[in-house]
Amino acid sequence: MNKRNRYNYDNTDSLLIGGEKKSLNYDAMISALLADKTRNRARRIEQLNEIENPDIREWYLNQDDYGCLPMPAAGSRWQIIPNHKNGSFYGIDACTENFCDLMEKHPLYVNPDDAFAGRWMYFLSAMRMPNIWNPEFPYTELEKKLKKYSIISGIGGDAHFAPDFNIGLKLGWKGLINKIKYHRDRNGEDKINFYDCHLRIIYAVQQWIKRHIEAAEELISHEVDDQRKKNLSNVIECNKAIIENPPSTFRQALQWVIWFHLASRTFNRDGAGGQLDELFRPYYENDIASGVLTDDEAVYLLSCFLISDPMYWQLAGPDPETGEDMTSRLSWLILDAAAELNCSLNLTVRVHEKIDEDFFDKAVRCLVKYKNAWPRFSGDKALVEGFMKNGYSKELARKRIAVGCNWMSLPGLEYTLNDLVKINFAKILEVSFDEIMSSKSSRPGTEKLWSIFKKHLESAVDVTVMGIKHHLKYQQYNTPELLLNLLSHGPLEKGLDISAGGAEFYNLAIDGAGLATFADSMAALEQRIEIEKLITWEETARNLSVNWSGNEGERARQLMLNSERFGRGNSIGDKWAVKLSSLFSELVISKSDDNHKFIPGLFSWASTIPMGRDVKATANGRKDQEPISHGANPHAGFCDDGASTALALAIAKVQPGYGNTAPMQIELDPSCAQLNQKDNIKSLILTHFKLGGTLININVVDKETLYKAHREPEKYPDLVVRVTGFTAYFSTLTEEFRKLVVDRVLST
Numbered sequence: 001m002n003k004r005n006r007y008n009y010d011n012t013d014s015l016l017i018g019g020e021k022k023s024l025n026y027d028a029m030i031s032a033l034l035a036d037k038t039r040n041r042a043r044r045i046e047q048l049n050e051i052e053n054p055d056i057r058e059w060y061l062n063q064d065d066y067g068c069l070p071m072p073a074a075g076s077r078w079q080i081i082p083n084h085k086n087g088s089f090y091g092i093d094a095c096t097e098n099f100c101d102l103m104e105k106h107p108l109y110v111n112p113d114d115a116f117a118g119r120w121m122y123f124l125s126a127m128r129m130p131n132i133w134n135p136e137f138p139y140t141e142l143e144k145k146l147k148k149y150s151i152i153s154g155i156g157g158d159a160h161f162a163p164d165f166n167i168g169l170k171l172g173w174k175g176l177i178n179k180i181k182y183h184r185d186r187n188g189e190d191k192i193n194f195y196d197c198h199l200r201i202i203y204a205v206q207q208w209i210k211r212h213i214e215a216a217e218e219l220i221s222h223e224v225d226d227q228r229k230k231n232l233s234n235v236i237e238c239n240k241a242i243i244e245n246p247p248s249t250f251r252q253a254l255q256w257v258i259w260f261h262l263a264s265r266t267f268n269r270d271g272a273g274g275q276l277d278e279l280f281r282p283y284y285e286n287d288i289a290s291g292v293l294t295d296d297e298a299v300y301l302l303s304c305f306l307i308s309d310p311m312y313w314q315l316a317g318p319d320p321e322t323g324e325d326m327t328s329r330l331s332w333l334i335l336d337a338a339a340e341l342n343c344s345l346n347l348t349v350r351v352h353e354k355i356d357e358d359f360f361d362k363a364v365r366c367l368v369k370y371k372n373a374w375p376r377f378s379g380d381k382a383l384v385e386g387f388m389k390n391g392y393s394k395e396l397a398r399k400r401i402a403v404g405c406n407w408m409s410l411p412g413l414e415y416t417l418n419d420l421v422k423i424n425f426a427k428i429l430e431v432s433f434d435e436i437m438s439s440k441s442s443r444p445g446t447e448k449l450w451s452i453f454k455k456h457l458e459s460a461v462d463v464t465v466m467g468i469k470h471h472l473k474y475q476q477y478n479t480p481e482l483l484l485n486l487l488s489h490g491p492l493e494k495g496l497d498i499s500a501g502g503a504e505f506y507n508l509a510i511d512g513a514g515l516a517t518f519a520d521s522m523a524a525l526e527q528r529i530e531i532e533k534l535i536t537w538e539e540t541a542r543n544l545s546v547n548w549s550g551n552e553g554e555r556a557r558q559l560m561l562n563s564e565r566f567g568r569g570n571s572i573g574d575k576w577a578v579k580l581s582s583l584f585s586e587l588v589i590s591k592s593d594d595n596h597k598f599i600p601g602l603f604s605w606a607s608t609i610p611m612g613r614d615v616k617a618t619a620n621g622r623k624d625q626e627p628i629s630h631g632a633n634p635h636a637g638f639c640d641d642g643a644s645t646a647l648a649l650a651i652a653k654v655q656p657g658y659g660n661t662a663p664m665q666i667e668l669d670p671s672c673a674q675l676n677q678k679d680n681i682k683s684l685i686l687t688h689f690k691l692g693g694t695l696i697n698i699n700v701v702d703k704e705t706l707y708k709a710h711r712e713p714e715k716y717p718d719l720v721v722r723v724t725g726f727t728a729y730f731s732t733l734t735e736e737f738r739k740l741v742v743d744r745v746l747s748t
Contacts, residue, residue: 026296026297026299026300026303027340028113029113029114029231029300030113030300030303030304030307030340030341032113033111033113033114033303033304033307034307034341034343036111036113037067037307037343038717038718040069040070041065041717041729041732042717043070044068044069044070044732045061045731045732046070047070047071048060048061050074053129053130055129055130056126056129056130057734058734058736058737059126059129060123060126061732061733061734061737062606062723062728062733062734062737063606063726063728064271064310064344064346064405064726064727064728065310065343065344065720065727065728065729065732066120066265066271066309066310067119067307067308067309067310068119068120068121068265068309069107069109069119069120069121070121071121071122072107078101078102078105078106078122080098080124080127080128081094081097081098081101082094083097084131084134084135086131086135087131088128088131088132089128090134090136090477090478090479091134091477091478091480092193092194092197092476092477092480092482092497093193093197095197095267095479095480095482096197096200096201096482098124099124099201099204099266099267099482100200100201100203100204102122102124102266103204103205103207103208103263104204104207104208106120106121106122106208106266107121108211108212108215109212110212110215110216110219110232110235112219112223112225112228112231112232113228113231114231114235114304114308115231115234115235115251115254115300115301115304115305116235116238116254116255116258116304116305116308117209117212117213117215117216117235117239117255118208118209118212118258118259118262118308119262119308120262120263120265120266120309122266123266123269124266124267124268125158125267125268125269125479126269132156132478133155133156133478134156134474134477134478136477137470137473137474137477137478139155139467139470142463142466142467142470145459145463146463146464146467148431149423149424149427149428149431149456149459149460149463150424150426150427150611150614150615151421151422151423151424151460151463151464151467152420152421152422152424152607152611153421153464153467153468153471154417154420154421154467154468154471155467155470155471156471156475156478156479157417157420157421157471158268158269158270158479159264159268159269159270159271159272159481159484160272160404160407160416160417160418160419160420161272161409161414161415161416161417161418161484161498162272162273162274162401162403162404162409162410162411162412163260163264163270163272163274163411163412163484163486163487163488164274164411164412164413164487164488164489165257165260165274165279165411165487166279166411166412167412167486167487167488167489168256168257168260168486168487169246169247169253169256169257169279170246171246172242172244172245172246172247172256173202173205173206173242173243173244174244174245175246176202176486177199177202179492180195180198180199180202180492181195181199183195183492183493183495184196184495187494187495188495191495194495194496194497195492195495197480197482198482198485198486198492201263201482201483201486202486205259205260205263206243206244208259208263209239209242209243209259210243212239213236213239213240213243216232216235216236216239217236219232220232220233220236234251238251238252238255239255242255242256242259247283248283249283249286249287249292249293250280250283250284250286250287250293250298250301251293251301252283253279253280253283254280254301254302254304254305257279257305258305258308258309260483260486260487261308261309261311262308262309263483264483264484265309267482267483268479268481268483270483270484271309271311271312271404272311272312272403272404272409272411273311273312273313273314273346273403274313274314274401274403274411275313275314275315275317275326275401275411276313276314276315276334276347277315277316277326277327277328277330277331277334278326278328280330281328281330284298284329284330284333285330295329295333298330298333299333299336299337299340300337302333302334302336302337303337303340303341305337306334306337306338306341306345307341307343310343310344310345310346310727311346312346312348312402312403312404312405313334313346313347313348313403314347314348314349314350314378314401314402314403315327315331315334315335315347315348315349315350315363315375316331316349316350316351316352316355316356316359316360317350317352317355317380317398317401318350318352318354318380318398319398320395320396320398320399321395323354323398324354325352325354325355325356327355327356327359331356331359332359332362334347335347335362335363335366335375338366338374338375339366339370342370342372343372343718343720344372344720344727344728344729345372345374345375345727346374346376346726346727347374347375347376348375348376348377348378348402348695349363349375349376349377349378350378350380350401350402351377351378351379351380351685351686351689352380352381353380353381360682361678361682363375363377364678364681364682364685365675365678367673367681367698367700368673368674368675368677368678368681368700369675371670371673371700371701372720372727373697373698373699373700373720373721373722373727374727376402376695376696376697376698376722376725377685377689377695377696377698378402378408378661378694378695378696379688379689379692379693379694379695379696380398380689381689381690381692382655382657382689382692382693382694383397383400383408383659383661383694384397384398384400384659385397386655386656386657386658386659386660386694387400387408387658387659388659389657389658389659390507390592390597390599390658390659391597396410397659399411399413400659402695404418404419404725405419405603405605405724405725405726406418406419406511406601406603406605406631406660406661406663406695406724406725407419407509407601407660407661407725408659408660408661410504410505410507412487412488412489413488413489413503413504413505414503414504414505414506414507415498415499415502415503415505415506415507415508416506416507416508416509417468417471417508417509418509418660419509419511419603419605419725420509421464421467421468421508421509421510421511422511422512422513422603422604422605422607422611423457423460423461423464423510423511423512423513423584424513424514424611424614424615424628425457425512425513425514425515425517425518425580425584425628426513426514426517426518426521426611426612426615426618426628426629427514427611427614427615428453428456428457428460428518429453429517429518429521429522429618430615430616430618431456432449432452432453432455432456433449433541433544433619435452435456436448436449436452437537437538437541443537444537445530446522446525446526446530449522449525450522450579454583457583457584457587458587461510461584461587461588461591462591464510465510465591465598468508468510468596468598469596471499472499472500472506473500475497475499475500476497476499476500480497480499481497481498481499484498485497485498485502488502488503489504490502490503490504491503505597506595506596506597507597507599507659508596508597508598508599509599509601509660510588510598510599510600510601511600511601511602511603511604511605511660512580512581512584512600512601512602512656513602513603513604513607513608513611513628513631514604514608514611514615514628514629515566515577515580515581515602515629515631515632515654516565516566516567516573516577516629516630516633516634516635516638517615517618517620517622517628517629517635518576518577518580519565519566519573519574519576519577519580520563520565520566520573520620520621520629520634520635521618521619521620521622522572522573522576522619523563523564523565523566523571523572523573523575523576523620524559524560524561524563524619524620524621525537525540525619526572526576527563527564527572528559528560528563534559535556535559535560539556540556540560540619543556543557543617544616544617544618544619545617547616547617547623547624548617548621548623557621557623558621560619560620560621561620561621563620565620565634565635565638566634566635566638566650567633567634567635567638567639567646567647567650568638568639568646569646569649569650573634574650574653577650577653577654578653578654580654581602581653581654581655581656581662584600584656585600585656585657585658588600588656589658599656599658599659599660600656600658600660601656601660601661601662602631602632602654602655602656602661602662603631603632603661603662603663603724603725604628604629604630604631604724605724605725606723606724606726606737608627608628608629608630608740609627609736609737609740611627611628612625612626612627612628613625615628620635627740630665630724630744631662631663631665631724632651632654632655632662632663632664633647633651633664633665634647634650636743636744636747637747644666644668644684645684645687647664647666648664648684648687648688648691648693649691651663651664651688651693652688652691652692652693653691653692655692655693655694657692660694661694661695662694662695663694663695663696663697663724663725664688664693664695664696664697665697665699665722665724665744666696666697666698666699667698667699667701667744667745668681668698668699668700668701669700669701669702669703670700670701670702673700681698695725697722697724697725698722699721699722699745701719701721701745703745703746705719706719706721706730706741706742706745706746707742707746709730709731709738710730710735710738710739710742713730713731713733713738714731716730716731717729717731719731721741723737723740723741
């Protein structure tokens with residue numbers, strides 16, 4: 001970004017930061033925060049590598065960059081307070097007790113370079129692993145069926161819907177307290193404990209804020225630098241103003257959202273944001289008009305806000321009521337702040353027919369210039385039209401925004417289980433293939449196999465819906481949404497947890513995974529066996545059973561691997577991919593009723609590896625336990641020439657079409673993503689969305705650099721990649737996950 005004359009004070013003063021003498025200005029303060037972030041991340045990785053259970057360690061490592069701090073030394077870390085013999089805790093009382101106790105003992109964070117107080121470091125819900133689900137509400141028979149098809153059920157899943165931050169900004173903590181007391185007095189004695197637990201949650205957060213104020217006051221008493229003292233004074237003043245009352249300034253509004261988010265993140269990993277530019281625009285404009293804020297300071301404040309935790313935020317998009325573009329001056333400043341940081345970020349630009357062309361251009365410039373996988377781009381037309389097919393208005397559909405890894409949400413209005421429920425198409429194909437090959441009543445064939453697959457897919461969808469309904473029935477006794485209830489429309493009014501009837505809408509996501517693995521396998525079977533007659537069904541079954549071993553197996557594998565794969569354009573694989581997407585959408589939508597809308601998507605998140613472990617060798621040449629295909633993408637290496645265009649066309653064809661996404665993940669070499677080529681990238685984005693695309697994730701990464709970083713990740717601590725829908729520091733991923741990204745990039 002262009003440097004501005006931003007300093008309102010004599011910047012000849014200097015201070016020591018990390019032993020280096022620097023001029024105290026906004027750039028230096030942000031640089032210091034970024035250096036702290038790098039150090040903290042390295043220490044966090046060291047701590048996670050100390051975890052003995054590999055499954056838990058991988059879960060922590062292969063995630064978003066959350067911006068959390070390292071925990072205290074092992075002997076002084078906070079421990080959960082169990083209420084069950086298995087050592088875990090469940091239910092509203094135990095969740096409240098644990099959260100309040102953690103808030104009372106949580107370490108404090110006040111940094112003289114940071115405009116805001118607070119950081120987080122504990123995953124309260126994950127500290128119950130592996131005992132996440134309350135064993136008092138078993139689903140033994142259902143679990144057997146879920147395992148048969150390698151379904152990720154979502155049972156016990158955390159958060160994954162969006163709060164309406166406007167509720168908190170309007171009411172403040174005291175207003176929320178008054179709201180709770182008002183409804184507690186009117187909703188009967190059986191609801192008193194529900195309300196009292198929510199009150200305790202708020203009181204705990206307020207005490208956490210007070211402790212930070214005291215820490216800042218202690219810090220300022222020892223600070224000798226005038227500018228740092230001024231910054232700390234601003235932090236103290238800001239937090240004193242919002243500890244009870246609603247925020248009234250831009251800084252206060254940002255700090256209020258930080259506190260809520262840190263608390264909610266701590267409670268159960270909530271990371272959903274909202275329409276970032278519109279949320280804070282009134283505060284920004286009021287402060288600018290009154291002369292208490294400059295654009296330079298706004299960029300600094302936004303930088304501190306974004307570095308505290310890379311939540312998922314949307315920028316631009318249509319006004320829900322008028323359809324006019326919502327891009328404002330603040331939208332531009334947010335990109336400026338992101339450019340100042342140029343670290344792991346999750347900003348999504350909503351592309352629609354009236355988008356500010358200059359802003360869209362700026363967003364693409366940021367992508368190709370900074371090469372850190374931000375921003376992403378979502379396609380308004382397909383998302384709005386698709387969501388309306390569920391019976392909703394255009395105005396409501398426009399409010400459903402990009403606030404998660406792959407997912408959309410109506411902030412504060414719906415409960416969704418977004419990105420938590422996955423059906424493994426590759427496993428269902430395996431079950432179907434085994435069935436057809438064991439049948440003695442008829443000869444195998446792809447149409448017969450498709451018929452059997454349809455039967456099993458329908459059973460898988462049925463079982464998945466049963467799992468979701470089990471979750472909805474009992475999640476309130478497992479992990480009630482004590483933080484997100486506060487900023488949702490309904491739970492406090494009704495005295496019901498949002499998972500148990502408190503939400504306005506139940507739009508429940510079911511994602512399909514392994515689309516290309518299925519499509520390529522069916523294509524290979526049809527082409528090589530039925531059309532070309534180069535191999536038999538029996539030979540294929542034998543090769544699969546021995547994992548393509550031996551010279552014969554490898555020759556057969558190469559034959560199947562190089563058949564007409566999904567993504568090549570009007571190929572046999574494309575035909576099967578479209579066929580599956582259409583069937584899957586029909587089956588999922590058919591399960592909707594008056595109270596629940598089940599909405600299909602195509603996305604695997606980071607589950608391509610664990611889901612692949614459940615699947616034996618497949619007919620497309622994939623080997624036993626290798627990862628399944630990523631989301632709606634064709635398998636890596638599907639096309640030699642024109643891969644970007646082919647990718648955009650292929651993924652547009654398989655969109656489920658009901659308002660949830662089937663993202664396009666694309667890897668661009670820096671030589672193909674330079675500023676003088678940004679118009680080509682803009683054209684690719686617009687074309688994909690015109691064809692029906694919903695979300696685009698773009699990595700701009702040098703293959704050689706990535707390969708070196710895979711071998712020695714510690715030498716590339718600041719390399720950022722978009723793994724799936726989320727960005728992460730490459731060095732924080734496990735070797736297996738790094739290989740997944742490397743293989744994907746090297747094949748382009």
